[in-house]
Amino acid sequence: MKIEIRDLHFTYPAGVEALCGISMTIESGEQVAIVGQNGAGKTTLVKHLNGLLLPTSGEVRIGGWDTRSQPVAKLARRVGYVFQNPDEQLFSKNVETEVAFGPRNLKLDKEQVQSLVKDALAMTELSDKTETNPYDLSPTWRKMVALASVISMDTDILVFDEPTTGQDAMNIARIANVIRTLRQRGKTVITITHDIDFCAENFERVIALSQGKVLLDGKANEVLGQEEILATTYVDPPQLTRLGKRLGFKNIVRTQEEFLAALKLK
Ligand SMILES: Nc1ncnc2c1ncn2[C@@H]1O[C@H](COP(=O)(O)OP(=O)(O)OP(=O)(O)O)[C@@H](O)[C@H]1O
Ligand SMILES: [Mg+2]
Numbered sequence: 001m002k003i004e005i006r007d008l009h010f011t012y013p014a015g016v017e018a019l020c021g022i023s024m025t026i027e028s029g030e031q032v033a034i035v036g037q038n039g040a041g042k043t044t045l046v047k048h049l050n051g052l053l054l055p056t057s058g059e060v061r062i063g064g065w066d067t068r069s070q071p072v073a074k075l076a077r078r079v080g081y082v083f084q085n086p087d088e089q090l091f092s093k094n095v096e097t098e099v100a101f102g103p104r105n106l107k108l109d110k111e112q113v114q115s116l117v118k119d120a121l122a123m124t125e126l127s128d129k130t131e132t133n134p135y136d137l138s139p140t141w142r143k144m145v146a147l148a149s150v151i152s153m154d155t156d157i158l159v160f161d162e163p164t165t166g167q168d169a170m171n172i173a174r175i176a177n178v179i180r181t182l183r184q185r186g187k188t189v190i191t192i193t194h195d196i197d198f199c200a201e202n203f204e205r206v207i208a209l210s211q212g213k214v215l216l217d218g219k220a221n222e223v224l225g226q227e228e229i230l231a232t233t234y235v236d237p238p239q240l241t242r243l244g245k246r247l248g249f250k251n252i253v254r255t256q257e258e259f260l261a262a263l264k265l266k
Helices: 042-046 095-105 110-123 139-151 169-184 196-202 220-224 227-231 239-246 256-265
Strands: 003-011 017-026 031-035 057-062 079-082 157-161 188-192 205-210 213-219
Touching (some): 003 042, 017 042, 017 213, 031 196, 042 157, 042 188, 079 139, 095 110, 095 139, 110 139, 110 169, 139 157, 139 169, 157 169, 196 220, 196 239, 205 220, 213 220, 213 227, 239 256
Parallel strands (some): 031 188, 031 205, 079 157
Antiparallel strands (some): 003 057
16 A cells, blocks of 8 residues: 655644655555654654644645545554554553454454454464553563554554664564564555664665655665765664775675675675
8 A cells, every 4th residue: 555745744733843845655565764863753754644643735645545535543444553652552451452442443343353363462472461451561561562452453554653662672673573574464664763773674765854854765775874964863874884884895784694795795
């Protein structure tokens, strides 16, 4: 399902112009990371994908639907959004009910709901925590519940707002696994992240925002290689990329595999 954003401007009622003419197309099945300094407009941008915010001018189309002409409930069938803070999202008394809420709301039959919930719990490694109250879980696991409750909706597009913030290495690896599984299923995954290594290891396309505009948009290696431009939005390329550059590698590297391959060529 294609995402088309054309000349999107958005001004908050208080008068802050958060998005100043953003255009991009995201094809079905793409995995995109969005980076950029605090206040660059990342969250404001992704909140336009499911109609939580509507353009002040310009347009956002999801699979051809103009978000202004669709109710949020209908867009929720196409775009799942995991909030940066899971506590804004979770409200049920146990994990299973929480994860079942979305698909039940879609009025699917009981077996379908069960199978979606089971699958989302397995993907997020929560199958042994179904009876637990999300608030009795650590923040790390609460994050997984927030992911599961969106994955269970089986939308074509998933948006994760800072999924790795405050997570330990183990859970970051779990989240990377979830993203890999979603990729294999052909889902579009858009992830906002400040974790540049996570970005480099898991995404083929990177979009850098700065002050409400697109600063860079392209293949991960091309974007992460632009050290000076990224610095203007306070993003440092991954250590490996910088080291590769200092070692004089011909190509930009971002993963350990690429680094080792480039080292052998030298
Ligand atoms: N509810 C709001 N009312 C008024 N201004 C807002 C509101 N939410 C965000 N802003 C402003 O809009 C701009 C973009 O904010 P946004 O939250 O989209 O940035 P961000 O890139 O997600 O930042 P962060 O990395 O800190 O999450 C900032 O100047 C911010 O202060
Ligand atoms: Mg944000």
